[in-house]
Amino acid sequence: MRILVANANTTAIITEACAAAAREAASLGTEIVAATPRFGAKTIGTRVENAIAAHALLECLAEHASGCDAAILAVSYDTALDAARQLLPIPVLGMTEAACYVACSVGTRFGLATFNQPSVYEEVVRGHGLSARFTGVHISGGAPTDVFSDPEGTADRILATCERCVADGAEAVVLGGAAMAGLAQQLQPRASVPLLDGIACATVLAEALVRLKLPRPQAGSLVAPRRETVGLAPPLAALLRGGA
Amino acid sequence: MRILVANANTTAIITEACAAAAREAASLGTEIVAATPRFGAKTIGTRVENAIAAHALLECLAEHASGCDAAILAVSYDTALDAARQLLPIPVLGMTEAACYVACSVGTRFGLATFNQPSVYEEVVRGHGLSARFTGVHISGGAPTDVFSDPEGTADRILATCERCVADGAEAVVLGGAAMAGLAQQLQPRASVPLLDGIACATVLAEALVRLKLPRPQAGSLVAPRRETVGLAPPLAALLRGGA
Amino acid sequence: MRILVANANTTAIITEACAAAAREAASLGTEIVAATPRFGAKTIGTRVENAIAAHALLECLAEHASGCDAAILAVSYDTALDAARQLLPIPVLGMTEAACYVACSVGTRFGLATFNQPSVYEEVVRGHGLSARFTGVHISGGAPTDVFSDPEGTADRILATCERCVADGAEAVVLGGAAMAGLAQQLQPRASVPLLDGIACATVLAEALVRLKLPRPQAGSLVAPRRETVGLAPPLAALLRGGA
Amino acid sequence: MRILVANANTTAIITEACAAAAREAASLGTEIVAATPRFGAKTIGTRVENAIAAHALLECLAEHASGCDAAILAVSYDTALDAARQLLPIPVLGMTEAACYVACSVGTRFGLATFNQPSVYEEVVRGHGLSARFTGVHISGGAPTDVFSDPEGTADRILATCERCVADGAEAVVLGGAAMAGLAQQLQPRASVPLLDGIACATVLAEALVRLKLPRPQAGSLVAPRRETVGLAPPLAALLRGGA
Amino acid sequence: MRILVANANTTAIITEACAAAAREAASLGTEIVAATPRFGAKTIGTRVENAIAAHALLECLAEHASGCDAAILAVSYDTALDAARQLLPIPVLGMTEAACYVACSVGTRFGLATFNQPSVYEEVVRGHGLSARFTGVHISGGAPTDVFSDPEGTADRILATCERCVADGAEAVVLGGAAMAGLAQQLQPRASVPLLDGIACATVLAEALVRLKLPRPQAGSLVAPRRETVGLAPPLAALLRGGA
Amino acid sequence: MRILVANANTTAIITEACAAAAREAASLGTEIVAATPRFGAKTIGTRVENAIAAHALLECLAEHASGCDAAILAVSYDTALDAARQLLPIPVLGMTEAACYVACSVGTRFGLATFNQPSVYEEVVRGHGLSARFTGVHISGGAPTDVFSDPEGTADRILATCERCVADGAEAVVLGGAAMAGLAQQLQPRASVPLLDGIACATVLAEALVRLKLPRPQAGSLVAPRRETVGLAPPLAALLRGGA
Numbered sequence A, B, C, D, E, F: 001m002r003i004l005v006a007n008a009n010t011t012a013i014i015t016e017a018c019a020a021a022a023r024e025a026a027s028l029g030t031e032i033v034a035a036t037p038r039f040g041a042k043t044i045g046t047r048v049e050n051a052i053a054a055h056a057l058l059e060c061l062a063e064h065a066s067g068c069d070a071a072i073l074a075v076s077y078d079t080a081l082d083a084a085r086q087l088l089p090i091p092v093l094g095m096t097e098a099a100c101y102v103a104c105s106v107g108t109r110f111g112l113a114t115f116n117q118p119s120v121y122e123e124v125v126r127g128h129g130l131s132a133r134f135t136g137v138h139i140s141g142g143a144p145t146d147v148f149s150d151p152e153g154t155a156d157r158i159l160a161t162c163e164r165c166v167a168d169g170a171e172a173v174v175l176g177g178a179a180m181a182g183l184a185q186q187l188q189p190r191a192s193v194p195l196l197d198g199i200a201c202a203t204v205l206a207e208a209l210v211r212l213k214l215p216r217p218q219a220g221s222l223v224a225p226r227r228e229t230v231g232l233a234p235p236l237a238a239l240l241r242g243g244a
Helices: A010-026 A048-063 A079-088 A094-105 A117-127 A153-167 A183-190 A198-212 A234-241 B012-025 B047-062 B082-086 B095-104 B117-127 B149-169 B183-190 B198-212 B234-242 C012-025 C049-063 C081-087 C095-106 C116-125 C151-167 C181-192 C198-212 C233-243 D012-025 D047-065 D083-087 D095-106 D116-127 D151-167 D183-190 D198-212 D232-243 E010-025 E047-064 E081-087 E094-104 E118-127 E151-167 E183-190 E198-212 E234-241 F010-024 F047-064 F079-086 F095-106 F118-127 F152-169 F183-190 F198-212 F234-240
Strands: A003-008 A030-034 A070-074 A091-092 A109-114 A134-139 A171-177 A195-197 B001-006 B029-034 B070-073 B092-094 B110-114 B134-139 B173-175 B195-197 C002-007 C031-035 C070-074 C093-095 C110-114 C134-139 C173-175 C195-199 D002-007 D031-035 D069-075 D092-094 D112-113 D134-139 D172-174 D196-197 E003-008 E032-034 E070-074 E090-096 E110-114 E134-139 E173-175 E195-197 F002-007 F029-034 F070-074 F093-094 F110-114 F134-139 F173-175 F195-197
Touching: A003 A010, A003 A048, A003 A198, A003 D116, A010 A198, A010 D183, A010 E195, A030 A048, A048 A079, A048 A234, A048 B082, A070 A079, A070 A094, A070 A198, A070 E134, A079 A091, A079 B012, A079 B047, A091 A094, A091 A198, A091 C134, A091 F002, A091 F110, A094 A109, A094 A117, A094 A171, A094 A195, A094 A198, A109 A117, A109 A153, A117 A134, A117 B029, A117 C049, A117 C116, A134 A153, A134 B047, A134 B198, A134 D112, A134 D172, A153 A171, A153 C070, A171 C173, A171 E010, A183 A195, A198 F095, A234 B047, A234 C110, B001 B012, B001 B047, B001 B198, B001 C012, B012 B029, B012 B047, B012 B070, B012 B198, B029 E003, B047 B082, B047 B198, B047 B234, B070 B082, B070 B095, B070 F173, B082 B092, B082 F010, B092 B095, B092 B198, B095 B110, B095 B117, B095 B173, B095 B195, B095 B198, B095 C095, B110 B117, B110 B149, B117 B134, B117 F079, B117 F118, B134 B149, B149 B173, B149 B183, B195 D047, B234 F070, C002 C049, C002 C198, C002 E183, C002 F118, C012 C070, C012 C198, C031 C049, C031 F198, C049 C081, C049 C233, C049 D047, C049 D232, C070 C081, C070 C095, C070 C198, C081 C093, C081 D047, C081 D151, C093 C095, C095 C110, C095 C116, C095 C173, C095 C195, C110 C116, C110 C151, C134 D134, C134 F047, C151 C173, C151 C181, C181 C195, C195 F183, D002 D012, D002 D047, D002 D198, D012 D031, D012 D069, D012 D198, D031 D047, D047 D232, D069 D198, D083 D092, D092 D095, D092 D198, D095 D112, D095 D116, D095 D172, D095 D196, D095 D198, D095 E198, D112 D116, D112 D151, D116 D134, D116 D198, D134 D151, D151 D172, D151 D183, D151 F134, D183 D196, D196 D198, D198 E094, D198 E198, D198 F079, E003 E010, E003 E047, E003 E198, E010 E032, E010 E070, E010 E198, E047 E081, E047 E234, E047 F047, E047 F079, E070 E081, E070 E094, E070 E198, E081 E090, E090 E198, E094 E110, E094 E118, E094 E173, E094 E195, E094 F173, E110 E118, E110 E151, E118 E134, E134 E151, E151 E173, E183 E195, E195 E198, E234 F047, E234 F110, F002 F010, F002 F047, F002 F198, F010 F029, F010 F070, F010 F198, F029 F047, F029 F198, F047 F079, F047 F234, F070 F095, F070 F198, F093 F095, F093 F198, F095 F110, F095 F118, F095 F195, F095 F198, F110 F152, F118 F134, F152 F173, F152 F183
Parallel strands: A003 A030, A003 A070, A070 A091, A109 A134, A109 A171, A171 A195, B001 B029, B001 B070, B070 B092, B110 B134, B110 B173, B173 B195, C002 C031, C002 C070, C070 C093, C110 C134, C110 C173, C173 C195, D002 D031, D002 D069, D069 D092, D112 D134, D112 D172, D172 D196, E003 E032, E003 E070, E070 E090, E110 E134, E110 E173, E173 E195, F002 F029, F002 F070, F070 F093, F110 F134, F110 F173, F173 F195
Antiparallel strands: none
16 A cells, blocks of 8 residues: 655655654555645744645645555645545545544543644644544644754653643643654653654554545535636646546 | 735636625725736635635735735635735735624624535634524525526525525525625615625725724734745745745 | 714713714714613623613613614623614614624634623623634723723733733733723733724724615514513603504 | 512513412412513513513512512513522522423423524523523414414414424423413323423422522622612612612 | 432442432422442442443332332432433432532532542533533542541532632532532531532422423433343343333 | 454344454454453343443453453444443444544545434434534434345435435445444445445554554543442453452
C-alpha cells in the first residue's frame, strides 16, 4: 500500500519530518511518499496562511495522489480536509482529526497541547464535531521552532502542558503541530495519559481505511466536482473538470 | 465612503450584478468598487471550488482594497471571511453573515432559501454560531442560472421555498446565493416575512461599521500576519509580510 | 429619519445620557427623540425590576413611537425586545443585542464587561443565541454609579475587566450597562480590541435597518397582537387591540 | 399547608378552573387560594401580552402571597417565574416547568401538545434548559376556547396531537395551556404514554418543596431585591424595597 | 404508601443510612422499606463497579419491589435508572436526579459538591440533559468514609466546596454521594444557598409521583420487556419474560 | 496479534457470526478469538437487558481477555464500553463506536440504519459525543431475525432505510446491530454512500490501536479499579481488586 503525506507548509524539512514519522508508524509493506506545496507560507500559523494553504494543498494532492491508496494531510489545522475528500478518489485523513478519533477510542475525554494559537485549534476540534469529548487546548508558549533550538526545555514545557490538560479531565492528549512529530513517543514514559501524535495516528487509520475498501460517495457534498475553472494548475483543473 | 465588493467566482457578470445590488442599497455618497479574482471556478458550488476561492479572494482583496473603507465578500459561502478580516485593516462583511445578523434583528428565528447544496449553507450558518436562531435550509432545486433562463418560474419556486422556511417557524428568510441579487426586493410583496438579500444587508452594515470607526484588534486570532511566503502574488505577499 | 430611544429605567438622567450617545453616533439628518417610562425601578439591576420594566417599556413605546422610523431600547438587558418588535410596526433594536452583532462582525469571539450581575448578562447573550461566539462575562465589581463618583478609577477597572475578556479569547468586548455610555470611546485607545457601546451600535444598526425598508412579518410570533385587555394605558391597549 | 394559585390572565373563570384542578391534585390538608391580576390581556396568547403579564403577576403575588406556603403560576408560559422566585420568600412553581420535571421523571424524553404558538412553548422548554429531553411541540390547531365549545372534538384532536409527540419518541406528553386543566385525566385512558397536567404537577411538587423546608438563597440572582421604585402598587413596591 | 429504598452498594450500613434519611423526609403514613444487593462492590466509586451494580440493582428491585408504590435508587450515580423504570410498574427515582430537579425548582442554576470523581458526576447530570442549568462539579478531596472518621473537618470541607459552586453562579447545590445523607440539613444554616440531599429529594418527589397516579408507558423505550434470558435470578428473569 | 470478540448476547450463533465478520476484516496474522457471556438475554433489545449485559460482558472479558492484544465488544449498543476500557490493560473498541469514527473519516455527516429502537441508538451516538456529525437513525421495522428468515426482503428494506439517511444529508451510513454482519458488504454496490459494518470497522481500528502501543492511563476515570467486592466471578473480582 502507498500513502501520500502532503504538507501544506512550503518548508520541505517539515515534509520530511512528517514523512519520517509516518514511516515509523506504518506497517511493513506500506510505502510513504511525500510532497510539498508550490506556494504559501513557510510555516502556517494564522488564519490567512491557512486559507491560502487550502489551495496549495489541493494543488499538491492533485499532482501527487495518482498511484496512492490514501493521503494524509501533514498540517495540524486539518486544512481543506473535506475539500480534499471531495477531490480525491482515495481515503484522506487529517493529522489532528486522526489523533482526535484515536483519543476518543482510548479515553472518555481528551485535550490538546500545542505551542500557541489555542482558538484556532479549538475551532478545528469543534469543526470535527468533537466538543463534547474535548477538555480544551493548553498552550506551552514559545514557537514550534523551539523544538529544534531547545529540545529539552521544550519537551519539559510540552509535558507540563499535557498535564494541565489532564488536570482538566483529559484522559488522552493530542499533540497539536507538525513540529511535534516524534515528541509523543519521547514524552510518553513521563506522561500520565496516552499522548497522541497526529502523523502516527493518521498513518494507522489510513491503513485501516484502505483495508475497508469503501467506495467513494455518490451523494452529498463529497461527490466529485465537475466545474470549469480558470488559472489553476493543470492537474487540479483536470480533477475539477471531473477527470479522475 | 468607498466599499469594495469582491467576488470569489471568476465570472465578471456576477461581480457586476453584486456591485449593482450594493449600489442600490448604499447611501448617497457611498462609492462601490468591484473586483473579480484571477483564478478559480467560474461559479463556486461545492467544497473544492470554495477552498480554492479562499486564496483567490484574499489575493483579490490584497490587490484592490487599498483606498477602500470597507469590503464585502460577494460569495454566499462567506468564503475566507475571518482570514480577510485578519488580512485587511478595514471592516469586512460576508454577504450571508450580514443577512443572518439582519434576520436576527427582525425575527426571533430565520431560515435560508437557496437552489441546492443545503449542507454547505447549514455549515456556514453554524460556523457563524447562529444555529440557535436558525430553522434550517430549504432548497428550490434547479441551478442558480435558472434565474436568467426562467426568471418567473424560478421566482415562484424561490418564493415557495421561502414559505417552507416560514412553516418551520422562520420569521425572516435569507436568500442564499449571489444569483439571488435583486430577487428579495422583487418577491417581498408576495412573501409573509422579510426576505433578506445578502449584498444589500452587507452594504448597509458595512456603512454602519465604517461610522463606528473601530480599531483593528491588537490581540487574538485576527492580528495582522507577519509571515514569509513563496509563490504568492506580490500584493498578497506584502500584506502577509506585515506591510499594510 | 427619526429614532426613538426608550429607557426602561425611570431615571430621566439615564435617558438623557443614552440619547446623547445616540446623537453622537447618528448620521447627519437622523433625529433622536427620547422617552422615560412612567413606573418601575429607578435603576434596573435584578430580575424583578426587569420583569416589571417590560410592561413599563412597552407602555412607553406605545405612547412615543408614533412618527418614529425605528426604536432603540436603552436598557442593557434588552428588556422585552421581542415583545417590542411584535408591538411596533418599525424596527426595534436592543442595545446589548446590537453590540453583540457588531462584535460578531469584527471578531471571531467576543466578551462582555460590566459592573455586576454576570449571570443575567450571560442569559441575555444566550437568549440571543450567541453562546458559540461568546467568551463570557467579566465584572469589575462596584456599582454603575461609580462612573459618576469615581470616573477615573472606574475607567481603569473597566479597562482591566475588558482585558480579562481578551485573555479568554475575546476579540471584541461589549460594554454592558447604560451607565457605560461614552466609556467605549474614552477607553478604546488603551484597549487591545474593539470596545462596543450598545447605544452607538444600536443607532447605526437602526439606521441600516430603516434603509433596508423591510416589511413587518405577517406570520410567526411577531405578528401584531389582537387582544382585549383590562387596566392598560390607552395607547398600549389600542396597539394590543390591533390599532397600529 | 396553603398554596396560592396565581393566574396571569385577567379572566377569573380561568383562575377558578386552575384552582379547581389544584384542589383535586392536592393532599388532604392542603388549602388552595386563588388570585387574578388587576390588568392585562383576558387571555395571554402572544409575546406582548405575556411581557405585560409579568408585571401583573408579580403585583398579584405581592398582594396575595402573604400567609401562603408556596405559589403556583397558573399560566402555561411560566411567566416571570424567576422574578417571582426572587420576589417571594416561599417556593414558586410554574405549571409547565412542573409538568416538564415530572415528565423527565417518568420518561426518557417528552413532548408538549397544545393548541397553537409552538415556538413560544419551545422557548419556554428551552428556557428551562430541557432541550436535550424534549422531542418538541405539536399543535392541534383551533383555540383554547374550543375546549368549551366543542369538548369532544377538541379532546380527540388533543389526543391525536399527543400521539404525534409519541411518534417523535416522547414517552410522556405535557399538555400546554391553562385551558387543558382536567383534560389530562380525561384522555389518559386512551393515551399510550403519561399525559401531564401542569397544575396537577405543580401542586404535588409545591407540596414536596414545602416539605423540604429549604431556605431562601442569600447569593446569586434570586437574592431579594432592594430597590427604589415609582408608580408601583404598594405591596409590590414594599417587596422591592426589601420589606418581606 | 410504601417506598422501596434500594441500594446499589453491597454495604448494608449505607442502605440503613439512606433508609433513615428517607424516613426523615417522608410524610406521615409513608412506609420506607430498604434492600441491599446480593453482589458487587462494597462501595461504588468508578465505572467498573457502577456497570456491575446496574445488574445487581435490577435484581434487587425485582426481588423487593412487589407491594411497593415507588422505588428510590440509593446510589448517587443514578445507576440503571432508565432500566429500572422500564422494569417496574411503579415510579422510580434516582437520588441525584431528584436533587437536580429540586435544584432547578429553587435556583436558576445549580452545582454539585462531592468527594471525588468529578467527571462521572458531570456525566450523570449531562445524561439527565441538565447541562444548561449546571455550573459543574467541585470536589472536596478525601473519601466518603471521612464523614465517619472526621465528621467536623469533612463538614467544613464540604461546605467550602459548596461555596465554590456558589462562586461559579450556583443558586442551589446538590450533595453527591450516599455518604452525604444528613449533611445537607446539618450544613444548611451555614450555607448561602439551598443544599440538596438526594434521598430527601427523591422521597418527596416519589410521594408526589405516587399521588399523580400516572400509568406505565405503552410506547417507547420504557415498555416492559418480554425477553428470554439465561442465568438470571428467578424474580428478575420473570420480570424480563413479561410477568409483572 | 490476537483480538478478542466478546458478545454481550447469550446466543452463541451471534458470537460466531461476529467472529466470522472480524476474521474477514482482519489483516493476515491477526487471530480472532470469541466469547459468549454466561448470563443475560438471548438477544439484547431494550434497556433492561442492556443494563444486565454490562455485568455479563465485563465478566466475560475478565475471563477471556488474558493473552489478547485488544478486545471488540460485539454488541451494537457499545455496552459497558468505558467500564471495559477501565477494566482491561488492552485497547477495547465498541462496534458502533468504531463504525461512527470511520463514518466521520469518510463523510461530513453520517446516519445509522437499524431494525428498531431508534432512541437507544440515538443515545449511543450522542453518548459518544458525535451528535454534531449525526443525521439521525432510520429504522426498517421488522426484527433482526428477519435477516435469516427473509434475507432478500430484509436486505431491500435495509438499503431503503440507508437511503433515507442519505436524504437527510448522511454521507456514510452505520449499520446498527450484530445481525447486520456481512450486510454492509452485500449492499454496498447498490448504495449511494459508504455502508459501515461495526465489526469490520472495530477490527481494523483495533489493529491500528495495537500498532500505536499506547499505555494505559494513570489518571482520570479509566484508572484500573482497586475495590473489594462480594458475589462476583473470581476473574472479575480479581481484576476489581487490582490484579491485572
